Amino acid sequence: MASSMLSGAENLALMRAITPKAKGLCFSRSDLHGNYFPRVNLSTSSRIDRTRVAIPKCSLSASRPASQPRFIQHKKEAFWFYRFLSIVYDHVINPGHWTEDMRDDALEPADLNDRNLVVVDVGGGTGFTTLGIVKHVDAKNVTILDQSPHQLAKAKQKEPLKECKIIEGDAEDLPFPTDYADRYVSAGSIEYWPDPQRGIKEAYRVIKSGGKACLIGPVYPTFWLSRFFADVWMLFPKEEEYIEWFEKAGFTDVQLKRIGPKWYRGVRRHGLIMGCSVTGVKPASGDSPLQLGPKEEDVAKPVNPFKFFLRFILGAMAATYYVLVPIYMWLKDQIVPQGKPI
Numbered sequence: 001m002a003s004s005m006l007s008g009a010e011n012l013a014l015m016r017a018i019t020p021k022a023k024g025l026c027f028s029r030s031d032l033h034g035n036y037f038p039r040v041n042l043s044t045s046s047r048i049d050r051t052r053v054a055i056p057k058c059s060l061s062a063s064r065p066a067s068q069p070r071f072i073q074h075k076k077e078a079f080w081f082y083r084f085l086s087i088v089y090d091h092v093i094n095p096g097h098w099t100e101d102m103r104d105d106a107l108e109p110a111d112l113n114d115r116n117l118v119v120v121d122v123g124g125g126t127g128f129t130t131l132g133i134v135k136h137v138d139a140k141n142v143t144i145l146d147q148s149p150h151q152l153a154k155a156k157q158k159e160p161l162k163e164c165k166i167i168e169g170d171a172e173d174l175p176f177p178t179d180y181a182d183r184y185v186s187a188g189s190i191e192y193w194p195d196p197q198r199g200i201k202e203a204y205r206v207i208k209s210g211g212k213a214c215l216i217g218p219v220y221p222t223f224w225l226s227r228f229f230a231d232v233w234m235l236f237p238k239e240e241e242y243i244e245w246f247e248k249a250g251f252t253d254v255q256l257k258r259i260g261p262k263w264y265r266g267v268r269r270h271g272l273i274m275g276c277s278v279t280g281v282k283p284a285s286g287d288s289p290l291q292l293g294p295k296e297e298d299v300a301k302p303v304n305p306f307k308f309f310l311r312f313i314l315g316a317m318a319a320t321y322y323v324l325v326p327i328y329m330w331l332k333d334q335i336v337p338q339g340k341p342i
């Protein structure tokens, strides 16, 4: 298994060549159930590296530029996608891709260490991640924001979230004042943002000085078929892209922690819908130093319905592949003896 994840010293050298800023590539500690997923510090933070390791292949694969929208990496398409997916979301997505263990592990770097923290959960959907947040923070201090009223309707039904504020909004244009929250959390939403850098710049703006953003998202596959379906469906960023977006937005102490379902045994070649948790600290109050041009997508602009439908169907078909991958990995985990590569 480890061999499928770690590709040797040459990858580390290549990684350094690709990302000259990645001074602190390290495991800062062991991770998920003590096994395979390290927290990787790809940042310019001053943390001391304890162990130097190679970066997995998935971080090095070529992908289309993040600015090029995939079929569902578009707000209108994501809206319709969740119009239908919201009906079964908690029953289909969570068991295969985003379990309670993974959620708790991914939220750990967010330092939700005080019940009075003000937290925004952006792209909060049906509130699955929010349920993890309200274990540590009073629900009345938590706001769930999502562009899908259908997803939010599910969140509203959950008893532990009754006191949360639940609002519709866009991750790339948050309706919160500058320096508003202590923590920004977003899980599994970045893959639908047409302009991820803008969303991360917004994360920076809305948190207070010293506050932390925690963004949980997919990682890019290396296996050719998985890569094909990932690219057709939505944005699967590479690890170094997350780091770059955070640093460009102005965050410091940027850390990346790898996560994944237990039964994947650390395999990342098919990519993961929830593959890493990236955190950064806001060093000073005010807006992000990053200047951006106009938004990538104008949602008010009329669309060609035929083209829209075709993109939507192709994107949804590609998404189906990612419903099957965890089932395949789960079966492999059952069949292949523990300790052997899968």
Ligand SMILES: C[S@@+](CC[C@H](N)C(=O)[O-])C[C@H]1O[C@@H](n2cnc3c(N)ncnc32)[C@H](O)[C@@H]1O
Residues within 6 Å of the ligand: 075, 078, 079, 082, 098, 122, 123, 124, 125, 126, 127, 128, 129, 130, 145, 146, 147, 148, 151, 169, 170, 171, 172, 186, 187, 188, 189, 192, 193
């Ligand atoms: C995979 S779900 C994740 C939901 C939830 N965070 C969880 O952990 O289960 C992605 C969510 O992001 C939302 N979303 C996509 N694009 C968005 C945007 N631009 N602004 C706000 N929410 C968005 C979708 O509506 C959907 O509810």
